[in-house]
Amino acid sequence: MKKYLLFFVLFISAFAYTQENDTIYIYEEVIEYDTVFVKKSGVVINPADQRPGYRKRTFRPNTDFSFLLLGGVKQISSFQADQAGYQRGAGIGVLLRRNVFTPEMSISLGMQFFMWPENHRIKSVPAQENTDGIYFNNLSKPAKFLYFTNEHNEINVPLNFYYTWKNFSPYFGFFLNYTTFKMHYEIESRTIPNQSYAFAANQYNFGYTTGILYQNNRFGISLEYQHHEFLKMNFWNRSAGNINLKFKDGFQDHKFLLGIHLSLVK
DSSP: OHHHHHHHHHHHHHHHHTOOOOOOOOOOOOOOOOOOOEEETTEEEETTSOSTTOOEEEEOOOEEEEEEEEEEEEEEHHHHTTTOOOEEEEEEEEEEEEEESEEEEEEEEEEEEEEEOOOOEEEOOTTOGGGTTEEEEOOOSOEEEEEEEEEEEEEEEEEEEEEOBTTEEEEEEEEEEEEEEEEEEEEOOSSSTTEEEEEEEEEEEEEEEEEEEEEETTEEEEEEEEEEEEEEEEEEETTTEEEEEEEEEEEEEEEEEEEEEEEEEO
């Protein structure tokens, strides 16, 4: 019995020493991060600061110089009261635009020139109903009012502020307006009876504008509304003198414009 017990102990001991040890594999995941610079619309993401989720934006302003073709319709309150329809006109312009503060915000300064052909005249009638609310003075000679034409030219100097979202840029601003009108009178003189004189008014005024611009690369299209108002006008003729006009309800100018923009420097 002791032999069998001794043999069993020796067999178990030998079996234990003959077992191989298990191998344990440890895997380590190593991830390398590359440094990426992203430049878009004047924004540079600087990876110098490695804090998670941190993006430092460096603003680089862009300047754009554009040429404009303009067309549209307008309505002037005094001519509208005389049953005038919408007046059609066309113009050209230039625009210098630059980003300020952020890539989405920009400011522009430009110049626009318009020509508005005649489509209506306020004429003299016996009762003078269509000149009600218009008062004339400062003319020392006897004069007969003939007609007031709505043909005129304009120069605008607009200052606009934009906010860009994708390709759309709504904007608003203000402009300095220079307008020329003509009014015709018949004036009696010692040498030439019933001579017709054209009195010209060169007026300066301020107005406001609002609109939206769609820009795709170098081409753009805009829809714009402009408004300004005269309370009085000074018409002048070198030979006949001055005529001052005061408007009872104001001489209001409303314009609706379509513009085509061609960017020359982008």
